[in-house]
Amino acid sequence: MPTLTKKQKQILDFVKVFIKKNGLSPTFEEIGRYTKKTFSTVHEHVEALITKGFLSKINNSSRGIQLIEQSEMVKIPLLGTIAAGQPIEAMQVKEVIAVAKNLLPRQGSFFALKVAGDSMIDENINDGDYVIIKQQSNAENGQKVVALIDNNEATLKKIYKEKNRVRLQPANKNLTPFIFNSSRVAVQGIVIDVIKNPTSHTNITFKEEKQVTSTDRAIYKFEDLKNILGKPYFETANCLIYNMDCINAMQKIKNSVIDLTVTSPPYNIGKEYESTIPVNEYVNWCKQWMNEIYRITNESGAFWLNLGYLEFPEKAKALPITYLLWDKSPFYLVQEVIWNYGAGVAAKKFLSPRNEKLLWYTKNPENYLFNLDDIRDKNVKYPNQKKNGKLRCNPLGKNPSDVWQIPKVTSGENRSSKERTEHPAQFPEALINRIILAASNKNDVVLDPFLGSGTTAITALKNERKMIGFEISENYCKIAKQRILALLESQKQNKLI
Numbered sequence: 300m301p302t303l304t305k306k307q308k309q310i311l312d313f314v315k316v317f318i319k320k321n322g323l324s325p326t327f328e329e330i331g332r333y334t335k336k337t338f339s340t341v342h343e344h345v346e347a348l349i350t351k352g353f354l355s356k357i358n359n360s361s362r363g364i365q366l367i368e369q370s371e372m373v374k375i376p377l378l379g380t381i382a383a384g385q386p387i388e389a390m391q392v393k394e395v396i397a398v399a400k401n402l403l404p405r406q407g408s409f410f411a412l413k414v415a416g417d418s419m420i421d422e423n424i425n426d427g428d429y430v431i432i433k434q435q436s437n438a439e440n441g442q443k444v445v446a447l448i449d450n451n452e453a454t455l456k457k458i459y460k461e462k463n464r465v466r467l468q469p470a471n472k473n474l475t476p477f478i479f480n481s482s483r484v485a486v487q488g489i490v491i492d493v494i495k496n497p498t499s500h501t502n503i504t505f506k507e508e509k510q511v512t513s514t515d516r517a518i519y520k521f522e523d524l525k526n527i528l529g530k531p532y533f534e535t536a537n538c539l540i541y542n543m544d545c546i547n548a549m550q551k552i553k554n555s556v557i558d559l560t561v562t563s564p565p566y567n568i569g570k571e572y573e574s575t576i577p578v579n580e581y582v583n584w585c586k587q588w589m590n591e592i593y594r595i596t597n598e599s600g601a602f603w604l605n606l607g608y609l610e611f612p613e614k615a616k617a618l619p620i621t622y623l624l625w626d627k628s629p630f631y632l633v634q635e636v637i638w639n640y641g642a643g644v645a646a647k648k649f650l651s652p653r654n655e656k657l658l659w660y661t662k663n664p665e666n667y668l669f670n671l672d673d674i675r676d677k678n679v680k681y682p683n684q685k686k687n688g689k690l691r692c693n694p695l696g697k698n699p700s701d702v703w704q705i706p707k708v709t710s711g712e713n714r715s716s717k718e719r720t721e722h723p724a725q726f727p728e729a730l731i732n733r734i735i736l737a738a739s740n741k742n743d744v745v746l747d748p749f750l751g752s753g754t755t756a757i758t759a760l761k762n763e764r765k766m767i768g769f770e771i772s773e774n775y776c777k778i779a780k781q782r783i784l785a786l787l788e789s790q791k792q793n794k795l796i
Protein backbone atom coordinates (compact mmCIF):
# COMPACT_ATOMS: atom_id res chain seq x y z
CA MET A 300 0.00 0.00 0.00
CA PRO A 301 1.47 3.39 -0.91
CA THR A 302 2.19 5.88 1.82
CA LEU A 303 0.41 9.21 2.22
CA THR A 304 1.62 12.74 2.76
CA LYS A 305 0.39 14.53 5.86
CA LYS A 306 -2.13 16.55 3.84
CA GLN A 307 -3.44 13.52 1.97
CA LYS A 308 -3.88 11.70 5.27
CA GLN A 309 -5.72 14.69 6.70
CA ILE A 310 -8.10 14.77 3.75
CA LEU A 311 -8.67 11.03 3.81
CA ASP A 312 -9.45 11.11 7.54
CA PHE A 313 -11.85 13.99 6.98
CA VAL A 314 -13.65 12.11 4.19
CA LYS A 315 -13.98 9.02 6.42
CA VAL A 316 -15.39 10.99 9.36
CA PHE A 317 -17.72 13.00 7.11
CA ILE A 318 -19.16 9.87 5.48
CA LYS A 319 -19.60 8.17 8.84
CA LYS A 320 -21.40 11.20 10.27
CA ASN A 321 -23.51 12.25 7.30
CA GLY A 322 -23.94 9.09 5.30
CA LEU A 323 -22.72 10.83 2.15
CA SER A 324 -19.38 12.08 0.93
CA PRO A 325 -18.16 15.70 1.19
CA THR A 326 -17.89 18.05 -1.77
CA PHE A 327 -14.54 19.55 -2.78
CA GLU A 328 -15.70 22.87 -1.26
CA GLU A 329 -16.42 21.22 2.09
CA ILE A 330 -13.01 19.58 2.08
CA GLY A 331 -11.45 22.96 1.17
CA ARG A 332 -13.23 24.69 4.04
CA TYR A 333 -12.01 22.08 6.51
CA THR A 334 -8.43 21.96 5.26
CA LYS A 335 -8.25 25.68 4.40
CA LYS A 336 -7.12 24.84 0.88
CA THR A 337 -8.20 26.13 -2.50
CA PHE A 338 -10.43 24.08 -4.75
CA SER A 339 -7.52 23.27 -7.08
CA THR A 340 -5.25 22.08 -4.22
CA VAL A 341 -8.03 19.89 -2.83
CA HIS A 342 -8.58 18.53 -6.32
CA GLU A 343 -4.89 17.74 -6.59
CA HIS A 344 -4.83 15.86 -3.25
CA VAL A 345 -8.02 13.95 -4.01
CA GLU A 346 -6.58 12.91 -7.37
CA ALA A 347 -3.46 11.67 -5.55
CA LEU A 348 -5.65 9.67 -3.15
CA ILE A 349 -7.48 8.17 -6.13
CA THR A 350 -4.19 7.27 -7.81
CA LYS A 351 -2.94 5.69 -4.59
CA GLY A 352 -6.07 3.57 -4.32
CA PHE A 353 -7.69 5.14 -1.25
CA LEU A 354 -10.58 6.93 -3.00
CA SER A 355 -12.61 6.62 -6.17
CA LYS A 356 -14.82 9.18 -7.85
CA ILE A 357 -18.11 9.03 -9.70
CA ASN A 358 -17.87 11.55 -12.56
CA ASN A 359 -20.21 14.55 -12.63
CA SER A 360 -21.40 14.05 -9.10
CA SER A 361 -20.55 16.77 -6.56
CA ARG A 362 -20.63 14.14 -3.80
CA GLY A 363 -19.08 11.46 -5.94
CA ILE A 364 -16.04 10.69 -3.78
CA GLN A 365 -16.06 7.11 -2.45
CA LEU A 366 -13.83 5.34 0.00
CA ILE A 367 -12.06 2.25 -1.22
CA GLU A 368 -11.97 -0.51 1.34
CA GLN A 369 -8.40 -0.89 2.43
CA SER A 370 -6.75 -4.23 2.43
CA GLU A 371 -6.67 -6.52 5.41
CA MET A 372 -4.25 -5.33 8.06
CA VAL A 373 -1.47 -7.48 9.45
CA LYS A 374 0.59 -6.91 12.54
CA ILE A 375 4.34 -6.64 12.41
CA PRO A 376 6.66 -6.03 15.34
CA LEU A 377 8.01 -2.55 15.91
CA LEU A 378 11.46 -3.42 17.14
CA GLY A 379 12.48 0.02 18.33
CA THR A 380 14.57 2.85 17.03
CA ILE A 381 17.28 2.31 14.49
CA ALA A 382 20.09 3.89 16.40
CA ALA A 383 23.62 2.88 17.13
CA GLY A 384 24.23 0.52 19.99
CA GLN A 385 22.69 -2.86 19.50
CA PRO A 386 21.75 -5.44 16.93
CA ILE A 387 18.11 -5.54 15.86
CA GLU A 388 17.74 -9.10 17.09
CA ALA A 389 18.65 -7.96 20.59
CA MET A 390 16.02 -5.24 20.67
CA GLN A 391 13.11 -6.07 22.89
CA VAL A 392 9.82 -6.20 21.09
CA LYS A 393 7.45 -3.86 22.87
CA GLU A 394 4.88 -2.99 20.25
CA VAL A 395 3.38 -4.22 17.07
CA ILE A 396 1.94 -2.02 14.36
CA ALA A 397 -0.71 -2.81 11.81
CA VAL A 398 0.12 -2.38 8.14
CA ALA A 399 -1.90 -3.18 5.06
CA LYS A 400 -1.29 -6.76 4.03
CA ASN A 401 -0.83 -5.83 0.39
CA LEU A 402 2.05 -3.57 1.38
CA LEU A 403 4.14 -6.62 2.21
CA PRO A 404 5.54 -9.12 -0.27
CA ARG A 405 3.84 -12.50 0.00
CA GLN A 406 6.90 -14.29 1.31
CA GLY A 407 9.20 -13.34 4.15
CA SER A 408 9.26 -11.95 7.64
CA PHE A 409 8.99 -8.28 8.39
CA PHE A 410 9.51 -5.78 11.14
CA ALA A 411 9.36 -2.01 11.55
CA LEU A 412 11.87 0.42 13.00
CA LYS A 413 11.49 4.02 14.00
CA VAL A 414 14.06 6.20 12.27
CA ALA A 415 16.29 8.48 14.35
CA GLY A 416 18.41 11.15 12.68
CA ASP A 417 18.73 12.66 9.24
CA SER A 418 21.15 10.34 7.48
CA MET A 419 18.54 9.19 4.93
CA ILE A 420 16.70 12.44 4.22
CA ASP A 421 17.60 12.47 0.51
CA GLU A 422 15.54 9.26 0.20
CA ASN A 423 12.66 11.00 1.98
CA ILE A 424 13.23 8.94 5.13
CA ASN A 425 13.07 11.40 7.98
CA ASP A 426 13.49 11.47 11.71
CA GLY A 427 10.42 9.84 13.30
CA ASP A 428 9.32 7.88 10.20
CA TYR A 429 8.85 4.12 10.43
CA VAL A 430 10.68 1.93 7.96
CA ILE A 431 9.31 -1.51 7.13
CA ILE A 432 12.06 -4.06 6.80
CA LYS A 433 12.03 -7.44 5.10
CA GLN A 434 14.41 -9.74 6.92
CA GLN A 435 17.13 -11.10 4.67
CA SER A 436 20.86 -11.45 4.76
CA ASN A 437 21.66 -10.35 1.22
CA ALA A 438 21.15 -7.07 -0.64
CA GLU A 439 21.80 -5.57 -4.06
CA ASN A 440 24.06 -2.56 -4.45
CA GLY A 441 22.14 0.65 -3.80
CA GLN A 442 19.43 -0.98 -1.68
CA LYS A 443 18.52 0.60 1.64
CA VAL A 444 19.45 -1.86 4.32
CA VAL A 445 19.65 -2.40 8.03
CA ALA A 446 23.32 -3.30 8.42
CA LEU A 447 24.82 -4.80 11.54
CA ILE A 448 28.42 -3.75 12.13
CA ASP A 449 30.71 -5.99 14.18
CA ASN A 450 27.67 -7.91 15.38
CA ASN A 451 26.94 -4.97 17.61
CA GLU A 452 25.70 -1.82 16.00
CA ALA A 453 22.75 -1.54 13.61
CA THR A 454 22.40 1.26 11.12
CA LEU A 455 20.13 2.23 8.24
CA LYS A 456 22.07 3.07 5.07
CA LYS A 457 22.39 2.35 1.37
CA ILE A 458 24.78 -0.52 0.73
CA TYR A 459 27.48 -0.85 -1.93
CA LYS A 460 29.80 -3.86 -2.08
CA GLU A 461 33.24 -2.93 -3.32
CA LYS A 462 35.74 -5.83 -3.65
CA ASN A 463 36.24 -7.04 -0.09
CA ARG A 464 34.82 -3.87 1.43
CA VAL A 465 31.34 -2.59 2.05
CA ARG A 466 30.37 1.07 1.72
CA LEU A 467 27.43 2.17 3.86
CA GLN A 468 26.26 5.32 2.20
CA PRO A 469 24.03 7.85 3.98
CA ALA A 470 21.36 9.42 1.76
CA ASN A 471 22.35 12.89 2.90
CA LYS A 472 24.85 14.85 0.87
CA ASN A 473 26.28 16.44 4.00
CA LEU A 474 27.36 13.09 5.47
CA THR A 475 30.29 10.91 4.46
CA PRO A 476 30.05 7.15 3.85
CA PHE A 477 31.28 4.48 6.26
CA ILE A 478 33.62 1.88 4.77
CA PHE A 479 34.16 -1.50 6.40
CA ASN A 480 35.82 -4.78 5.61
CA SER A 481 33.02 -7.06 4.33
CA SER A 482 33.47 -9.50 7.22
CA ARG A 483 32.41 -6.78 9.66
CA VAL A 484 29.05 -6.05 8.06
CA ALA A 485 25.96 -8.30 8.08
CA VAL A 486 22.76 -7.32 6.32
CA GLN A 487 19.75 -7.85 8.56
CA GLY A 488 17.07 -6.73 6.13
CA ILE A 489 16.11 -4.36 3.36
CA VAL A 490 13.73 -1.40 3.47
CA ILE A 491 10.54 -2.16 1.60
CA ASP A 492 8.48 0.88 2.59
CA VAL A 493 8.35 3.96 4.74
CA ILE A 494 5.44 5.03 6.92
CA LYS A 495 5.56 8.78 6.74
CA ASN A 496 3.03 9.74 9.32
CA PRO A 497 3.43 7.18 12.05
CA THR A 498 1.17 8.97 14.52
CA SER A 499 -1.73 7.72 12.44
CA HIS A 500 -0.46 4.22 13.16
CA THR A 501 -0.14 4.70 16.88
CA ASN A 502 -3.84 4.01 17.28
CA ILE A 503 -3.13 0.60 15.91
CA THR A 504 -0.11 -0.24 18.00
CA PHE A 505 -0.46 -2.83 20.71
CA LYS A 506 1.70 -2.25 23.70
CA GLU A 507 1.58 -5.79 24.93
CA GLU A 508 4.55 -8.10 24.81
CA LYS A 509 2.22 -11.05 24.21
CA GLN A 510 1.34 -9.72 20.77
CA VAL A 511 4.72 -10.96 19.62
CA THR A 512 4.37 -14.65 19.03
CA SER A 513 6.94 -17.36 19.51
CA THR A 514 6.88 -17.62 15.71
CA ASP A 515 8.14 -14.02 15.46
CA ARG A 516 10.90 -14.69 17.93
CA ALA A 517 11.91 -17.89 16.14
CA ILE A 518 12.05 -16.02 12.84
CA TYR A 519 14.36 -13.35 14.28
CA LYS A 520 16.60 -15.97 15.84
CA PHE A 521 16.76 -17.92 12.62
CA GLU A 522 17.49 -14.90 10.46
CA ASP A 523 20.20 -13.86 12.88
CA LEU A 524 21.82 -17.30 12.70
CA LYS A 525 21.86 -16.94 8.94
CA ASN A 526 23.46 -13.53 9.16
CA ILE A 527 26.16 -14.82 11.44
CA LEU A 528 26.96 -18.12 9.72
CA GLY A 529 26.88 -16.83 6.17
CA LYS A 530 25.76 -18.65 3.08
CA PRO A 531 24.51 -22.15 3.86
CA TYR A 532 25.21 -25.22 1.73
CA PHE A 533 21.46 -25.59 1.47
CA GLU A 534 18.48 -23.72 2.87
CA THR A 535 14.74 -23.78 2.92
CA ALA A 536 12.39 -21.44 4.78
CA ASN A 537 12.84 -23.45 7.98
CA CYS A 538 16.14 -25.23 7.52
CA LEU A 539 19.77 -24.23 7.21
CA ILE A 540 22.50 -26.75 6.43
CA TYR A 541 26.16 -25.85 6.57
CA ASN A 542 28.99 -27.94 5.19
CA MET A 543 31.28 -27.02 8.07
CA ASP A 544 33.18 -28.30 11.06
CA CYS A 545 30.65 -28.04 13.88
CA ILE A 546 33.02 -26.53 16.44
CA ASN A 547 34.01 -23.73 14.06
CA ALA A 548 30.35 -23.15 13.24
CA MET A 549 29.12 -23.13 16.83
CA GLN A 550 31.87 -20.75 17.92
CA LYS A 551 30.23 -18.13 15.72
CA ILE A 552 26.78 -18.50 17.30
CA LYS A 553 25.64 -16.22 20.10
CA ASN A 554 24.83 -17.54 23.57
CA SER A 555 21.48 -19.16 24.40
CA VAL A 556 19.80 -19.25 20.99
CA ILE A 557 19.23 -22.97 20.40
CA ASP A 558 16.18 -24.63 21.95
CA LEU A 559 17.11 -28.26 21.45
CA THR A 560 20.17 -30.13 20.21
CA VAL A 561 19.82 -33.75 19.13
CA THR A 562 22.90 -35.48 17.83
CA SER A 563 25.12 -38.47 17.53
CA PRO A 564 28.84 -37.80 17.08
CA PRO A 565 31.43 -40.10 15.55
CA TYR A 566 32.20 -42.85 18.12
CA ASN A 567 35.92 -43.15 17.32
CA ILE A 568 35.44 -46.71 16.04
CA GLY A 569 36.79 -46.33 12.52
CA LYS A 570 33.63 -45.66 10.54
CA GLU A 571 34.11 -44.27 7.04
CA TYR A 572 33.63 -40.69 8.29
CA GLU A 573 36.25 -40.74 11.06
CA SER A 574 39.83 -41.69 11.81
CA THR A 575 40.44 -43.30 15.17
CA ILE A 576 42.41 -41.27 17.71
CA PRO A 577 43.62 -42.04 21.27
CA VAL A 578 40.68 -42.13 23.70
CA ASN A 579 41.89 -39.15 25.76
CA GLU A 580 42.11 -37.02 22.59
CA TYR A 581 38.64 -38.15 21.61
CA VAL A 582 37.28 -37.14 25.02
CA ASN A 583 38.96 -33.73 24.75
CA TRP A 584 37.45 -33.15 21.35
CA CYS A 585 34.00 -34.17 22.65
CA LYS A 586 34.38 -31.74 25.55
CA GLN A 587 34.92 -28.91 23.08
CA TRP A 588 31.75 -29.42 21.09
CA MET A 589 29.66 -30.30 24.16
CA ASN A 590 30.72 -27.06 25.82
CA GLU A 591 29.83 -25.11 22.70
CA ILE A 592 26.40 -26.78 22.66
CA TYR A 593 25.95 -25.81 26.30
CA ARG A 594 26.84 -22.18 25.61
CA ILE A 595 24.44 -21.77 22.70
CA THR A 596 21.53 -23.62 24.33
CA ASN A 597 18.84 -21.40 25.78
CA GLU A 598 18.23 -21.36 29.52
CA SER A 599 15.30 -23.80 29.38
CA GLY A 600 16.70 -25.77 26.46
CA ALA A 601 17.83 -29.38 26.20
CA PHE A 602 20.52 -31.57 24.68
CA TRP A 603 19.89 -35.19 23.70
CA LEU A 604 23.09 -37.08 23.01
CA ASN A 605 23.10 -40.51 21.39
CA LEU A 606 26.18 -42.60 22.19
CA GLY A 607 27.32 -46.16 21.51
CA TYR A 608 30.46 -48.04 22.53
CA LEU A 609 34.17 -47.89 21.79
CA GLU A 610 37.11 -50.15 22.41
CA PHE A 611 39.45 -48.83 25.11
CA PRO A 612 42.83 -50.52 24.39
CA GLU A 613 43.78 -52.92 27.19
CA LYS A 614 40.87 -51.75 29.34
CA ALA A 615 37.53 -52.49 27.67
CA LYS A 616 36.16 -54.32 24.69
CA ALA A 617 32.93 -52.36 24.41
CA LEU A 618 33.01 -49.38 26.74
CA PRO A 619 29.79 -47.34 26.80
CA ILE A 620 30.92 -43.88 25.65
CA THR A 621 28.49 -42.44 28.19
CA TYR A 622 30.95 -43.55 30.91
CA LEU A 623 33.55 -41.24 29.40
CA LEU A 624 31.45 -38.25 28.51
CA TRP A 625 28.45 -37.98 30.78
CA ASP A 626 29.89 -35.22 33.04
CA LYS A 627 32.24 -33.50 30.62
CA SER A 628 30.05 -30.43 30.11
CA PRO A 629 28.14 -28.17 32.52
CA PHE A 630 24.79 -29.68 31.43
CA TYR A 631 22.51 -31.26 34.04
CA LEU A 632 21.80 -34.92 33.30
CA VAL A 633 18.09 -35.69 33.65
CA GLN A 634 18.45 -39.35 32.81
CA GLU A 635 19.80 -42.01 30.53
CA VAL A 636 17.48 -43.69 28.06
CA ILE A 637 18.27 -47.10 26.63
CA TRP A 638 17.55 -47.47 22.95
CA ASN A 639 17.01 -51.17 22.31
CA TYR A 640 16.80 -52.66 18.82
CA GLY A 641 16.62 -56.10 17.24
CA ALA A 642 19.09 -56.14 14.38
CA GLY A 643 22.86 -55.76 14.79
CA VAL A 644 26.23 -57.43 14.61
CA ALA A 645 26.26 -61.05 15.85
CA ALA A 646 29.11 -61.44 18.36
CA LYS A 647 30.88 -64.74 19.00
CA LYS A 648 33.01 -64.07 22.08
CA PHE A 649 30.67 -61.67 23.85
CA LEU A 650 26.97 -60.79 23.88
CA SER A 651 25.63 -59.28 20.68
CA PRO A 652 25.19 -55.52 21.26
CA ARG A 653 21.55 -54.51 20.95
CA ASN A 654 21.40 -51.11 22.58
CA GLU A 655 22.77 -47.62 22.52
CA LYS A 656 22.28 -44.82 25.02
CA LEU A 657 20.61 -41.45 24.91
CA LEU A 658 21.68 -38.93 27.52
CA TRP A 659 18.99 -36.37 28.20
CA TYR A 660 20.55 -33.15 29.43
CA THR A 661 19.03 -29.80 30.30
CA LYS A 662 20.65 -26.50 31.07
CA ASN A 663 18.45 -25.88 34.07
CA PRO A 664 17.59 -28.75 36.48
CA GLU A 665 14.15 -27.27 37.26
CA ASN A 666 13.06 -25.33 34.23
CA TYR A 667 12.92 -27.50 31.13
CA LEU A 668 10.37 -28.65 28.62
CA PHE A 669 8.88 -32.14 28.78
CA ASN A 670 5.81 -32.68 26.61
CA LEU A 671 4.91 -36.06 28.07
CA ASP A 672 1.42 -36.12 26.57
CA ASP A 673 2.89 -35.77 23.08
CA ILE A 674 4.92 -38.97 23.43
CA ARG A 675 2.63 -41.20 25.45
CA ASP A 676 2.61 -44.84 24.40
CA LYS A 677 -0.86 -45.73 23.15
CA ASN A 678 -0.11 -49.41 23.45
CA VAL A 679 -1.76 -49.98 26.85
CA LYS A 680 -2.64 -53.56 27.83
CA TYR A 681 -5.76 -52.83 29.92
CA PRO A 682 -6.90 -49.35 28.86
CA ASN A 683 -10.29 -49.65 30.57
CA GLN A 684 -9.11 -50.97 33.92
CA LYS A 685 -10.48 -48.86 36.79
CA LYS A 686 -9.66 -48.31 40.45
CA ASN A 687 -12.33 -46.72 42.71
CA GLY A 688 -14.34 -45.93 39.57
CA LYS A 689 -11.47 -44.06 37.94
CA LEU A 690 -9.48 -45.19 34.90
CA ARG A 691 -6.12 -46.52 36.08
CA CYS A 692 -4.31 -45.52 32.92
CA ASN A 693 -4.11 -42.12 31.29
CA PRO A 694 -6.46 -42.28 28.26
CA LEU A 695 -3.70 -40.61 26.20
CA GLY A 696 -1.46 -43.59 26.85
CA LYS A 697 1.32 -44.53 29.21
CA ASN A 698 4.69 -42.95 29.91
CA PRO A 699 7.03 -44.52 27.33
CA SER A 700 9.61 -45.30 30.07
CA ASP A 701 13.39 -45.07 29.80
CA VAL A 702 13.76 -48.10 27.55
CA TRP A 703 12.76 -47.45 23.97
CA GLN A 704 12.36 -50.30 21.54
CA ILE A 705 12.77 -48.74 18.15
CA PRO A 706 14.18 -50.64 15.13
CA LYS A 707 17.57 -49.53 13.78
CA VAL A 708 17.95 -48.37 10.21
CA THR A 709 19.08 -51.59 8.55
CA SER A 710 20.85 -52.32 5.27
CA GLY A 711 21.09 -55.42 3.11
CA GLU A 712 19.03 -57.14 0.49
CA ASN A 713 15.39 -57.70 1.50
CA ARG A 714 15.98 -56.30 4.99
CA SER A 715 16.94 -52.73 4.18
CA SER A 716 14.81 -50.08 5.97
CA LYS A 717 12.62 -47.92 3.76
CA GLU A 718 14.24 -44.74 5.07
CA ARG A 719 17.81 -45.99 4.53
CA THR A 720 20.32 -43.74 2.72
CA GLU A 721 24.00 -44.36 1.94
CA HIS A 722 24.99 -42.99 5.35
CA PRO A 723 26.41 -45.80 7.52
CA ALA A 724 25.05 -44.55 10.87
CA GLN A 725 21.64 -43.14 10.20
CA PHE A 726 19.19 -42.38 13.03
CA PRO A 727 15.74 -43.97 12.70
CA GLU A 728 13.19 -41.19 12.33
CA ALA A 729 10.98 -42.72 15.04
CA LEU A 730 13.73 -42.27 17.63
CA ILE A 731 14.30 -38.60 16.88
CA ASN A 732 10.60 -37.96 16.49
CA ARG A 733 9.99 -38.90 20.11
CA ILE A 734 12.79 -36.62 21.31
CA ILE A 735 11.69 -33.66 19.22
CA LEU A 736 8.09 -33.98 20.39
CA ALA A 737 9.11 -34.33 24.03
CA ALA A 738 11.73 -31.62 24.20
CA SER A 739 10.67 -28.85 21.81
CA ASN A 740 7.65 -26.91 20.65
CA LYS A 741 6.57 -25.80 17.20
CA ASN A 742 8.90 -23.13 15.76
CA ASP A 743 11.68 -23.94 18.23
CA VAL A 744 15.17 -24.00 16.77
CA VAL A 745 16.61 -27.52 16.69
CA LEU A 746 20.32 -28.15 16.07
CA ASP A 747 22.20 -31.24 14.94
CA PRO A 748 25.94 -30.45 14.82
CA PHE A 749 26.71 -33.91 13.31
CA LEU A 750 23.90 -33.93 10.79
CA GLY A 751 24.97 -36.93 8.71
CA SER A 752 22.16 -37.89 6.36
CA GLY A 753 19.85 -35.27 7.87
CA THR A 754 17.45 -37.39 9.93
CA THR A 755 17.13 -34.73 12.63
CA ALA A 756 16.30 -32.18 9.94
CA ILE A 757 13.63 -34.38 8.37
CA THR A 758 12.01 -35.03 11.73
CA ALA A 759 12.23 -31.42 12.89
CA LEU A 760 10.65 -30.17 9.66
CA LYS A 761 7.86 -32.74 9.79
CA ASN A 762 7.05 -31.41 13.27
CA GLU A 763 7.20 -27.75 12.19
CA ARG A 764 10.39 -26.89 14.03
CA LYS A 765 13.18 -24.76 12.63
CA MET A 766 16.34 -26.69 11.87
CA ILE A 767 20.02 -25.95 11.69
CA GLY A 768 22.59 -28.62 10.88
CA PHE A 769 26.36 -28.87 10.45
CA GLU A 770 28.06 -31.66 8.56
CA ILE A 771 31.70 -31.84 7.62
CA SER A 772 31.26 -34.13 4.61
CA GLU A 773 29.85 -32.57 1.48
CA ASN A 774 28.63 -35.94 0.32
CA TYR A 775 26.45 -36.35 3.41
CA CYS A 776 25.23 -32.75 3.06
CA LYS A 777 24.10 -33.73 -0.41
CA ILE A 778 22.20 -36.75 0.94
CA ALA A 779 20.54 -34.56 3.59
CA LYS A 780 19.61 -31.97 0.96
CA GLN A 781 18.02 -34.62 -1.28
CA ARG A 782 16.03 -36.04 1.63
CA ILE A 783 14.74 -32.60 2.58
CA LEU A 784 13.81 -31.75 -0.99
CA ALA A 785 11.94 -35.06 -1.27
CA LEU A 786 10.11 -34.29 1.99
CA LEU A 787 9.10 -30.81 0.81
CA GLU A 788 7.91 -32.25 -2.49
CA SER A 789 5.78 -34.86 -0.75
CA GLN A 790 4.37 -32.21 1.60
CA LYS A 791 3.49 -30.12 -1.45
CA GLN A 792 1.78 -33.09 -3.14
CA ASN A 793 -0.18 -33.86 0.04
CA LYS A 794 -1.40 -30.27 0.19
CA LEU A 795 -2.56 -30.50 -3.42
CA ILE A 796 -4.51 -33.69 -2.70
Ligand SMILES: C[S@@+](CC[C@H](N)C(=O)[O-])C[C@H]1O[C@@H](n2cnc3c(N)ncnc32)[C@H](O)[C@@H]1O
Nearest residue numbers: 544545564572724725726749751752754770771
Ligand atom coordinates in the same frame (compact mmCIF):
# COMPACT_ATOMS: atom_id res chain seq x y z
C1 LIG B 1 27.10 -40.71 13.70
S1 LIG B 1 27.09 -39.76 12.28
C2 LIG B 1 25.55 -38.91 12.38
C3 LIG B 1 24.48 -39.58 11.59
C4 LIG B 1 23.15 -38.87 11.67
N1 LIG B 1 22.62 -38.91 12.99
C5 LIG B 1 22.14 -39.41 10.66
O1 LIG B 1 20.98 -39.66 11.02
O2 LIG B 1 22.50 -39.60 9.49
C6 LIG B 1 28.25 -38.50 12.60
C7 LIG B 1 28.42 -37.50 11.48
O3 LIG B 1 29.27 -36.46 11.93
C8 LIG B 1 30.03 -35.97 10.83
N2 LIG B 1 31.18 -35.26 11.39
C9 LIG B 1 32.34 -35.76 11.86
N3 LIG B 1 33.13 -34.78 12.35
C10 LIG B 1 32.44 -33.62 12.20
C11 LIG B 1 32.69 -32.27 12.52
N4 LIG B 1 33.84 -31.91 13.10
N5 LIG B 1 31.77 -31.33 12.23
C12 LIG B 1 30.61 -31.69 11.63
N6 LIG B 1 30.32 -32.94 11.28
C13 LIG B 1 31.20 -33.92 11.57
C14 LIG B 1 30.37 -37.22 10.06
O4 LIG B 1 30.69 -36.94 8.72
C15 LIG B 1 29.09 -38.04 10.22
O5 LIG B 1 28.23 -37.86 9.13
